Amino acid sequence: MGIGIRIENLRKVYATPPPAAGGAGFSFGPARSGNKEKAPKKFELVALDGVSFEIRAGEVFGLLGPNGAGKSTTIGILTTRTQPTSGRAIIGEYDVWQEQVKAKRLIGVVPQRPNLDFALTAREILTFHGAYFGQGARERERRADELLEKFKLTDRATHMVRTFSGGMMQRLSIARAMMHDPEVLFLDEPSAGLDPQTRLLLWEIIRDYNRLGKTIVLTTHYMDEADALCDRLAIIDHGRIISHGTPAELKAAIPGGYLLRLRFDHVTEELLAELKTLPGVTEVRSPDQTSVDVYADRGGKLIGPIVSTAQAAGFELRDVHIAEPSLETLFLHHTGRSLRD
Amino acid sequence: MNWKTFYALLARDGHVLRRNLLPTLLQNLLQPLLFTFVFGKVMTTSGLMPAGYKSMLLPGVMAISMVMAGVQAVAMPLITEFQFTREIEDRLLAPIEIGWLAVEKIVAGMIQAMVAGLVVIPAAWLIMGSGVKLDFSKPFEFLLVALLVALFSSAGGLALGCSVGQTQIGLMFSLVLAPMMMFGCAYYPWSALEAFPILHIAVLVNPLVYASEGLRGALVPQVPHMNTLMVIGALALIDLGLLFLGLRKFHQKAVS
Numbered sequence: 001m002g003i004g005i006r007i008e009n010l011r012k013v014y015a016t017p018p019p020a021a022g023g024a025g026f027s028f029g030p031a032r033s034g035n036k037e038k039a040p041k042k043f044e045l046v047a048l049d050g051v052s053f054e055i056r057a058g059e060v061f062g063l064l065g066p067n068g069a070g071k072s073t074t075i076g077i078l079t080t081r082t083q084p085t086s087g088r089a090i091i092g093e094y095d096v097w098q099e100q101v102k103a104k105r106l107i108g109v110v111p112q113r114p115n116l117d118f119a120l121t122a123r124e125i126l127t128f129h130g131a132y133f134g135q136g137a138r139e140r141e142r143r144a145d146e147l148l149e150k151f152k153l154t155d156r157a158t159h160m161v162r163t164f165s166g167g168m169m170q171r172l173s174i175a176r177a178m179m180h181d182p183e184v185l186f187l188d189e190p191s192a193g194l195d196p197q198t199r200l201l202l203w204e205i206i207r208d209y210n211r212l213g214k215t216i217v218l219t220t221h222y223m224d225e226a227d228a229l230c231d232r233l234a235i236i237d238h239g240r241i242i243s244h245g246t247p248a249e250l251k252a253a254i255p256g257g258y259l260l261r262l263r264f265d266h267v268t269e270e271l272l273a274e275l276k277t278l279p280g281v282t283e284v285r286s287p288d289q290t291s292v293d294v295y296a297d298r299g300g301k302l303i304g305p306i307v308s309t310a311q312a313a314g315f316e317l318r319d320v321h322i323a324e325p326s327l328e329t330l331f332l333h334h335t336g337r338s339l340r341d
Numbered sequence: 342m343n344w345k346t347f348y349a350l351l352a353r354d355g356h357v358l359r360r361n362l363l364p365t366l367l368q369n370l371l372q373p374l375l376f377t378f379v380f381g382k383v384m385t386t387s388g389l390m391p392a393g394y395k396s397m398l399l400p401g402v403m404a405i406s407m408v409m410a411g412v413q414a415v416a417m418p419l420i421t422e423f424q425f426t427r428e429i430e431d432r433l434l435a436p437i438e439i440g441w442l443a444v445e446k447i448v449a450g451m452i453q454a455m456v457a458g459l460v461v462i463p464a465a466w467l468i469m470g471s472g473v474k475l476d477f478s479k480p481f482e483f484l485l486v487a488l489l490v491a492l493f494s495s496a497g498g499l500a501l502g503c504s505v506g507q508t509q510i511g512l513m514f515s516l517v518l519a520p521m522m523m524f525g526c527a528y529y530p531w532s533a534l535e536a537f538p539i540l541h542i543a544v545l546v547n548p549l550v551y552a553s554e555g556l557r558g559a560l561v562p563q564v565p566h567m568n569t570l571m572v573i574g575a576l577a578l579i580d581l582g583l584l585f586l587g588l589r590k591f592h593q594k595a596v597s
Contacts, residue, residue, distance in 0.1 A: 014597070081433065082597045101343065104436045115427040119357040119418075125431075128356075131349035132435035176431065 002057030002213050003092040003106055003183040005078065010087035012048040012073050012239075047073040048084070049239040055232075060206065060216040062230035064223070064327065070239040071219035072112060075188050078217070079109045091184060105133070108177035112188040114169035116161045122172055123148065123157040126179050133180035140179075147175040150205075167198050174202070178209065185209060187218040191225060203229060223327040235331060242334045250330050258299040259329040262292045263319035264310065271315055278305050290318075295333070299324065346437040347445055353432075354449040357418075369410040369457050373402045374464055380528065381469040392472045397564045399465050399473055400556035401527030404490060406461045408525075408549055411454030411494025412501060412518065415446050419502030420510060423594050433595055443499060443591040447584075450495025451488070458487055475560050482569060483559035489576035490552040496580060497548070499587030503594045525549025530557065532565045548579045 048070045055061040063071045076082030077089050080100045089096040096103045117125055123144055130140030148154045151171040161169060170193070177185060187206070191199045206229060210216050220226050226233055227247050234244040243250060251257070264271070267286050275294055276284045280302060283295040296302055299322045310317045323329045358365060381398050384390040422429035432442055466473055477483070505513045524544045526534070531554050534541040544550050555572035557564055 076597065079434065080596075081430070101436050101438060104434055107434075109430075109434055111427070111430060113426075115430040117353075117428050117431055118421075118426065119360070119428075120353075124356070128349065128353045129431060131352065132346050132432065132437075134343075134345040134349075134436075 003215050004057040005055040005061075005092075005184065005215065005217065006088075006090045007054075007074070007078070008052050008088045008090075010048050010051045010074070010077060010089060011085045012046075012070075012077065012082065013085045014043070014045040014047055016043060017045070047239055048077075048087075050087075051236070051239065051241055052087075053234050053241060053244060055215060055217060058210070058213050058215055059231040060210050060218070060229050062226040062233045063217070063219040063236055064221065064226045064233055064331070065219075065236040066221055069236045071236060072188055073239075074236070075109075075186050075217070075219060079107055079186055080104055081109075105180075106183045108180065108182035108185045110170075110173050110177045110185070110187040110190055112192065114166070114173045116164075116169055116172060116176070118160070118162045120161070121158050122153055122161055122164070125161065125172060125176055129176050129179045135180065143179055143181075147178060151175045166193055167195065170194060171198070174205065182214070184215045184217065187216070189219055189221070191220070191222065199225075223331075226327055233327070235327075235334065237331075237335050243330065247327065250327060254295065254330050254333055257324075258296050258302075259323040259332065260294040260296060260299065260302060260306070261319075261321040261323065262294060262306065262317060263290055264292065265316040265318060266290060267292055267315075271310070271313060274309050274313055275306065278302060278309065293332075342441060343437045346435050347441055350432060350435065350437075350442060350445040351449060354445070358414075358449075358453070365414075365453075368413060369453075370406060370460065370464070373406045373409070373461060374468060376405075376528075377402050377465045377468050381465065385469070385472070393564075395469045395473045396475070396561045397530060397557070398528065399462070399469070399475070400560045401525075401529075401553045402465055403458050403461045403560075404549060404552035404556050405522055405525065405527045407454040407458040407487070407490050408494040408497075408521075408552060409518070410457035411450045411491055412498040414453040415450035415495045415498030416502035416505070416513075417510075419446065419499070420505055420507055423503070424507050429595075439592065439595050440588060442595075443588050447492070447495045447499055447587070450498050451491040454491035454494045455487060458491070474563065476562055477560075479559055479562075483556075485573065486552075486555040486559050486569075486576070489573065489580055490555065492580045493548050493552070493576060493583055496583035496587045500583055500590055503587065503590035521547055521549050525553055527553045530554070530565050531567055545575075548576070548583075551575045551579070 051070065051074060063074060065071050073082055077084045078091065078096060080096055080103060083097065091103045091106055094103045117128070120128060126144035126147060127140045130143060135143070148157050151174065153168065153172060153175070156164070156168065161172065164172065174190070191202055194202060206216055206218070218229065230247060232244065232246050233250060235242045235250070243253065267289055272284050272286055272292065275281060275292060280297040281294055282297065285293045287293060294302070303320060307317055377398065380390065381395050385392055385394055433439055435442070501513060501517065524540070525547050526544065527549060531544070531550060534544060551567070551572045554567035555569065555576065557566040558569045558572060
């Protein structure tokens, strides 16, 4: 089997600052009301602005975007933790906000920041979680043992989790989310703050779980993670879906594929026109007075012609950066900003 | 409603309580029992207070213990769990409507309040020695009043726990709980306030007044106390109000 997800025209406007754990690091400020003197400033934050997409049963789906793009809000709505202002979210056959309990049975959630029950030991966190989902005593003991083993936590099983390191808490959060064997697993920024080794372990675990026919939804702002794990991706920024498709499709959509970021002492229309005529160049943009972004079907081979063109026209080339076809360049192409901005 | 999940949530709270049993007992019972010793034993034995004061004091101490136990049992963990660590999230994701999680908290708080109240009776009796005249001839009235008191304390704990931040816990004690105890007619009967007409009426907003007076009516009817029907009516109204407020606050806090 397998469970698909559909969201239709989701909008979320926060009237108060969202809780810290929900959407961390909103990068854009509250909307200002027109007349500063009269009405007191009303807090209003449009986190999602008409988002629609579909996640197929059994796929690994990635939501990619910078901090504050609306990723966590989307996950929050799909996991019953954030109430949408309008729009619908459907998991399997259940509307998440109409049939919450049925939807909750289908999902497991790994939050952005571990929210483990600090009053319990690692093992109890798993067994009580199993009990909440109606597992019998023997079943939850067995599953807890398996998961502790799988996540290399067996030797700390009886310790209170407040003594755990960040990585251990993260592993336990994932184990907990898998405890009731959910059909859909949500992971909000799963590899933030993990060391490279644990990150690879995490990827392996996600792939393994997906092989069982489970649907995986993850958010990330790491391009390589999205590229390595996801069957399909949606790129989200400022609460809107900018683009979606398989990683290969998305990369193919970048004009030319390569991006050369150039910096000159100054930039004129004349220079841009000259660069546009170079072989293989598909698009030339100037984000500010000294920079030029050149999209082309080749990378290093273009440097020689660029240097000659610039010298002939009396411009000084100060810096060159070549980006190979990647989701990073795609994001840059759509938003004019780097993912890390 | 999903009983298995509800029971598991309750079992989790019971498990945590067992783990912290001693500190919880000290937190809830030490202060009232010290008060019992000083006023019910030292002051009466030394003759500064009449011996009859003992019987008047015991229901008041029981009311305070129940209220403190219920409020703290619900409010304190909620304040922590709703902080940025969001420890409660796992339970909010359990397959049950989130309102039932609040109800579970209330039930757990009521059980603790009832236990605290029932422990206080023999403990205070032992501390104060002879001279306490308790009347157990109205068990149903006693049980009803005690249940209403337990409900108001844990529903109040829910409302407080969802309104107060971690940094305001001290303020919650000094601004809410301390005045409530002092003007809760626990250490004196309501009729003693007749000499202060404004206070006599003003304290009627304090639910602890009905708790103390109600338990007095049920346990020591020989002492002057408020009419039992009035007590039960007022407690029932307060219970409903706090329940409504607490559940609403919980919902606001739980869903963003």
